[in-house]
Amino acid sequence: MSGNLRIITTEDGSHSLYNDELKESYHNSGGAFKESIHICMLYGLDSWVMNNPNKKPIRIFEVGFGTGLNAWLTLVWAEQNQIPVLYHSIEPFPLTEDIYSQLNYGDMDDAIFHYKPYLQRLHKADWDKGLIMSEYFNMKKEKISLQDVILYPTDVVFYDAFAPSKQPEMWTKEILSKVCSSLNPGGILTTYCATGQLRRDLKDVGLEVEILPGPPGKKEMTRGWKK
Template identity: 80%
Template sequence: MSGKLKIITTEDGSHSLYNEELKETYHSFHGALKESVHVFMLYGIDSWLMENPTKKPLRIFEVGFGTGLNAWLTLIWAEQNQIPVLYHTIEPFPLSEEIYSQLNYGDLDDGFFHYKPYLQKLHKMEWDKGAIVSEYFNMKKEKTSLEEVTLYPSDVVFFDAFAPSKQPELWEKPLLQKVFDSMNPGGIFTTYCAQGQLKRDLKEIGLEVESLPGPPGKKEMTRGWKK
């Protein structure tokens, strides 16, 4: 489901993509950057760090590399906190250079400017191989599906697939179980999705599920803990 992609500007000024085939955006219209910071940084890795202040390195698995925004923000987080991150991400339909070279994330804030070159570096990395991207950030990205990927143990899962209404196969219980089985004890599963069926499925596979305040424009999001 690659579809035809168009760059759009969301309400916080940050870019996202609109997939014309799916009629779906890669991020919230209300702010791509704010959504990623809220769902994956604040309620993902910041929450993990509060519970594990001395545990290093942090292992992250992301479903949906997409624009690279989550990975890029995590790289910034790792460098600023000086915490090593091992980042594993999958993307069956990588973006073309024509698209990713136009993304404006590095221009949005003075604090991001130093890290601007890393966004394209993440996209230009060779697929299916791990690499050292910066002093505190190692990444392996794979051009594959959640069904096919071999998972490593993870502390935090960024579940950032398209919505269940658009790609329901990615949200089915057997795949959620696969992800759960790979998570370390104390691990966090975080997603923008607040669907009731998802919450029920996450509880059934063994996660302690929380409904949390959503990012701008969204009432709720979901987080699960593996105890």
Template identity: 85%
Template sequence: MSDNLKIITTEDGSHSLYNETLKETYHSFHGAFKESIHVFMLYGLDSWVMENPNRRPLRIFEVGFGTGLNAWLSLVWAEQNQIPVLYHSIEPFPLSEEIYSQLNYGDMDDAIFHYKPYLQRLHKADWDKGVVMSEYFNMKKEKTTLQEVKLYPSDVVFYDAFAPSKQPEMWEKEALNKVCDALNPGGIFTTYCASGQLKRNLKEIGLQVETLPGPPGKKEMTRAWKK
């Protein structure tokens, strides 16, 4: 196992990782599984489909592939809703098989247990090329940084970088503007972060910003729409 990563169990029973170098977790201590569903599925994908019932495919860009939880839940969502998804994710520091093979997300809900094998398939998929993962889910994950990646038009952005206190460069206006510039009109930017500076930056970029109820253990989160 990587020297600086430790698997931890969050309050809803799902795993996350603790980065000992940054002294930061990959997901909320209060529940990794519930956080991802709340922030990215409910206020991201479900909200986009409600506003765009006939637009297909749905194009997602994720900042921070990490444990693969958001990608896996998006695959489950795509299959259950029978909505084609094109998923683009970046991760400069991919996890080793020793770590991702132990993650327990597939055991969290009996209703989606049969999708469990896809979690490791997502991690094992080739980097830097498009891969057909299932009937409704195509993915391209790139081993690169936000500063270096070439972005495609997206409908929903999962902004899941480490907290501003740990990765301040990821929350500066320049980085946010790059992501939001590629966001299609009517698109959604969603993140667990609720900092005032983030909201000011997004408003200055030209997005319509909402403060929404946060996932368990967190009072607020941020969602923004591109007009």
């Protein structure tokens, strides 16, 4: 997979990857760093904590470890807020070191620069094993497909697969039902995807669906709440 990848720079100065085989980037061209903060932190973790201030630890499932940006920002968030997070991520095609070692996310914000070493630690961590990464962040990443993974009860889902037009098998109602069934009551799913079909399918599998403003370069995003 890495042979088909090349590093690109998005509009906020942060890196993303472009998959030449799929003709698809890992992030919105408007800014990878800003996109992850917007979708996963602002409309994901921050929103969930606002509605569940006393529930700890927070259990997160990520569809697509990819560049590690969502996981790394979640680690930073957990440390800054001193809220424990149990993070479960899957990625059937992990990046090789020659790719992930060049990613510049740790240089994007001076306020979190001291967390920079954790980004490569996240990538270098053993697959298919649990790991205590920091005082407030425990992670398990698995080299497995979404179809085959066993899911744990989850509070927040970051659904970050490639677009439905590129990976339709990741967006079927059957697979969405599997993921949404793992959500605890009050749990949320956030995704950059804003198709009408996705929203209809999320409603059909039991979520209340919101259309939210998208990150820079994208008009809308989607969030679903478990009743």
